[in-house]
Amino acid sequence: MASTSGRQFNWFNLLMIIAMSFGSMSYGYSASIIATTLAQPTFLTYFELDTRSDARSLISTMNGLYQVGGFLGVFTVSYFADNWGRRAAIGVSAIITALSGALLAGSVNVAMFIFFRFTSGAGAFMLLSAVPIWMNEVCPPRNRGLLVDIHGASLLFGYMVSAWVGYGFFFYDSPSAWRAPLAFQCLPSLALIIFLPFMPESPRYLLLHDRLEEAATNLQRLHTPEEAEVELQQIAAQMQIDRTLPSSYWTMLKKPSYRKRTLLCLGVTCGIQFSGILVINNYGPTLYAALGYGTAQQLVLLGGWLTLAFGMGCASLLVVDRFSRPKLMGAGILGCMVCLIIEAALVAQYGGSTNKAALSAAVAMFYVYVIFYEVCMDGPQFAYLGELFPTHIRAKGMNIGVAGICLMNIIWLQAAPTAFQNIGWNLCFIIPGTIAGFGIYMYFPDTKGVPLEAVSAMFGDQDELYSGLGGEAKADVEMVENKADFATEYKETTV
Incomplete structure (x- = not known):
């Protein structure tokens, strides 16, 4: 039975997605508050990072251990x-993030701050993995992206x-001005914890655990009646076979089709991180300082950059389902x-100079860069990761993808301060980023609009597909010799 045409979700579905987005x-x-914190004079003074001989190493550790916490926590x-359940994973992650934010704000020494940066990274990256698992499983095929x-x-x-919170507290005249922005980390997590009991559990998780009535109820609440009926049949049939399949991490490496998915997952997340986005974000004030801007100007430029990023993230909603992932x-x-190549040339020629036009052009390249990143990559990668894996290993697949983000960021953020001084940070990304971009564009399969089952x-996975899709869809598969073509046919027949 093919998915319905037209809009497949109802407005309750959208409302729940927005609530979960806390x-x-x-x-x-x-992930971002550390950028303005490191530019906050009261923070540097409190922890003596403006005078200590090991200040550079401590700053690297604050960034690096956040990613290490994420890498370990996400598994x-x-x-x-x-x-x-999917909601339980989100709830645990939100509790860890809220508690860590409170204790970061209350840190009394640098060791305490570093430890709770570690736990904060664990909770935050757990959220980064858990939330899109739930979102992918409650969204219908046509509107999933x-x-x-x-x-x-x-x-x-x-x-x-x-x-902007960090910028505002830069002007607050108090030796504890750095604490409040860190404490604000707790607010969205607490809001999520409050909303969570009212959000429906993933129908796919429920059917995987043989809870048919609850799954049917949730699908009716989330999707249009016609689409809910279609999806219930597809998912229920597929879950009958999925619950009998092995789902260990070892299986994901041993079974060829699962291994291919895992490598594609890592290829996407690691390839995207070769763009250097987190280095630009976390060390934004440092980069602007190298171009000759004062502290207040650095924070304004960072705030403007992230505001543009948010606007482009919203623009991505309009294009993500119109192009191949x-x-x-x-x-x-x-x-x-391309932006980093131009940036590298401008910095090499005019870095440290008083040429305002050249310095403005260098800043502009960061702004153009973030347009490409947010419209094309930041959100779409999570839709793609969720689509790659079947339900019984989707959580593990998302874990691996997010762990890849953490691993790349550990490497880049630990190396960044030294790279700024010695080899030029741009060059670390341009060559591997270009290779990754061409590889993803040319060789990765497209999952846009294909039902997860x-x-x-x-x-x-012919046998698993036969078991899950039923007689009519099985006949469609048998008519197609190349199984990759089936996904394309399926999309075309439901447009």
Whole structure:
């Protein structure tokens, strides 16, 4: 039975996605607030980072351990999501993020601050993984990219808010001015915790655990009646076979079709991180300082950059379901690389000079860069990751993808301060980023608009697909020799 044409979700679905996006905002704020904190004189003075000989190493550790916490924490998401439910995984993540924000704001020494940066990273990256798992599983095929991309737009809203909160408290005359922006990290997580009991559990999780009536009720609440009926049949049939399949991390490496998905997942997240986005975000004030701007100007430029990023994240909602996922992401990476090439040339020629036109052009390249990144990559990557994996390993697949983000960021953020001084940070990204962009654009499969239960055909899981789609869809598969073509046919017949 094919998916219905036209709009497949109802407005309750959209409302629940927006409510869940408080978790996305929490990640964005938590990940970004360190940028303005490191530019806050009261923070540097309190921890003596303006006088200590090891200040550079401590700053690198504050950034690096946040990513280490994320890398380790994210692997717990699949345990909570698969055993207790998708909402439980989100709730645990939100609690950790809220508590860490409170204790960061109350830190009394640098060791305490670094430790709770570690736990804050764990909670935030757990949210980054858990929220899009739920979103992918409650969104219908036709509108999935748009609705899941709200995750990307919301985390950018968190970035933007952190920049302007940090800027505002820069002018607050108090030795504790740095604490309040860190404490604000708790607010979106607490809002999410309050809303969570009212949000429906993922129908796919419920059917995987043989809770048919609850799943049917939730699908009726989330989707139009016609689409809910179609999806209930597709999902219920597929879950009958999914619950019998192995779902360990070892299986994801051992089974060829799962291994291919895992490599594609890492290829996307690691490839996108080669663009250098988090280095520009976290060390934005440092980069602007190198171009000769004062502290207040640095914070304004960072705030403007993140405001533009949020606007472009919203613009991405309009294009994500109109283009092939790999082509959109690959073109975005290549656009970012063009910006970095121009940036590298401007910095090499005019860095440290008083040429205002050249310095303005260098800042402009950062702004053009973020347009490519946010429209093409930030939100779409989470829709793509959720689409790659079947339900019984989707949480683990998302964990691996987000862990790839953490791993790349550990490398870049630890190396960035030294790279700024010695080799020029732009050069670290341009060559591998260009290779990644072309690779994703040319060779990665497109999952846009394909029902999650039909994606298996693209990876040769013929038996699993037969078991899940039923007689009519099975006949369609048998008519297509190349299983990758089935996904394309499926999309075309439902447009």
